[in-house]
Amino acid sequence: MTAEILRQIVASATAAPSVHNVQPARWRIESADLVLLEDTKRRLAVGDPRGNDAAISLGAAAEGAVIAASGFGLRAHVTRLSGDDRSGLRPVARLVFSPGASPDPLLAVLGKRASWRGGFQPPSAQDHAAACALAGEDRTIITDPAAIAAAAALYDRASYAIMRGGAFRAELRHWMRLNRSHPRWSRDGLNAEAMRLSRIEAIGAGAVLGPLFAPLAALRLAPALLAEAKGFANAAALVLFHRAASEDPFESGRAFHRLWLEVDAGGLGGNVLAALADDPDAAASLCRTHAIPPRRRLVSALRIGRRDGAPFARARLPLTEVLVR
Numbered sequence: 001m002t003a004e005i006l007r008q009i010v011a012s013a014t015a016a017p018s019v020h021n022v023q024p025a026r027w028r029i030e031s032a033d034l035v036l037l038e039d040t041k042r043r044l045a046v047g048d049p050r051g052n053d054a055a056i057s058l059g060a061a062a063e064g065a066v067i068a069a070s071g072f073g074l075r076a077h078v079t080r081l082s083g084d085d086r087s088g089l090r091p092v093a094r095l096v097f098s099p100g101a102s103p104d105p106l107l108a109v110l111g112k113r114a115s116w117r118g119g120f121q122p123p124s125a126q127d128h129a130a131a132c133a134l135a136g137e138d139r140t141i142i143t144d145p146a147a148i149a150a151a152a153a154l155y156d157r158a159s160y161a162i163m164r165g166g167a168f169r170a171e172l173r174h175w176m177r178l179n180r181s182h183p184r185w186s187r188d189g190l191n192a193e194a195m196r197l198s199r200i201e202a203i204g205a206g207a208v209l210g211p212l213f214a215p216l217a218a219l220r221l222a223p224a225l226l227a228e229a230k231g232f233a234n235a236a237a238l239v240l241f242h243r244a245a246s247e248d249p250f251e252s253g254r255a256f257h258r259l260w261l262e263v264d265a266g267g268l269g270g271n272v273l274a275a276l277a278d279d280p281d282a283a284a285s286l287c288r289t290h291a292i293p294p295r296r297r298l299v300s301a302l303r304i305g306r307r308d309g310a311p312f313a314r315a316r317l318p319l320t321e322v323l324v325r
């Protein structure tokens with residue numbers, strides 16, 4: 001085990017998804033271990049006051065490191081840490097490595113997985129088969145077009161209810177990079193390319209979520225402008241990801257990252273629909289309709305399909321900022 005291998009593991013783990021791409025994970029090399037820390041300054045005070053999404057994001061980062069370590073033949077043992085937030089860094093987990101791992105089958109897609117917020121190609125029989133192959137005890141795969149359309153309507157309602165909050169929109173806009181000249185375009189947050197917005201659409205999105213929201217809402221035009229029907233068209237499936245209600249969201253985040261990597265390994269792309277899980281009415285309705293047992297929690301949802309467009313560069317912080325002393 002060398003520090004260089006640990007650095008490479010951390011570099012691969014930065015590909016993990018995180019809410020609004022805030023990238024809360026920081027890593028410290030402590031002799032032969034890696035310590036995962038949360039940069040608490042990057043918490044979403046409005047969108048994630050209880051730190052649920054931060055914990056999912058940190059779990060996803062930890063799982064990224066576990067998968068990356070397997071490429072070096074290393075098995076990673078993850079133990080949770082508790083401790084005080086020292087100058088904005090909160091200890092989350094320790095990863096201890098031992099030899100003897102074979103490469104994780106998801107290693108090949110770890111650096112390729114990305115949110116796909118563009119349109120999908122009409123699903124082929126192969127795409128449907130890839131979607132159905134994802135079925136498992138913690139995910140429900142919905143392929144019926146009428147059920148997807150019903151969930152899309154539910155999503156638009158849930159998403160609009162969240163977007164109506166001015167403080168939520170302000171926080172979201174803070175993490176949006178609508179123009180390439182934004183100094184943090186390639187570093188973090190949601191840039192227009194990742195959101196699949198043209199220059200004009202990006203200007204429109206900035207205005208609708210900003211100064212135009214109130215007048216458009218008063219004219220009842222805002223819901224239609226924010227609706228995402230286009231994103232659901234041609235989706236091969238909707239994936240409902242549910243875990244034991246009592247589970248620590250950090251563990252849910254580890255499993256969520258694996259599920260998303262499986263989507264990409266199947267040749268499909270996915271877009272998170274957090275509003276479906278975050279809105280209690282939407283989540284309850286989906287659980288009822290799709291027979292998700294009561295002691296399960298809808299953690300997240302993804303719409304998945306075959307990407308209709310080219311891949312793009314991911315925005316990530318450099319390793320020098322993610323590795324701390």
Ligand SMILES: Cc1cc2nc3c(=O)[nH]c(=O)nc-3n(C[C@H](O)[C@H](O)[C@H](O)COP(=O)(O)O)c2cc1C
Binds near residue numbers: 114116
């Ligand atoms: C807890 C959590 C919640 C998320 N919620 C949403 C969401 O509601 N809408 C969305 O488009 N992406 C959502 N994402 C995806 C992130 O925005 C995405 O992972 C991040 O921008 C990094 O980009 P990447 O997935 O392409 O690596 C979420 C991710 C996580 C971990």
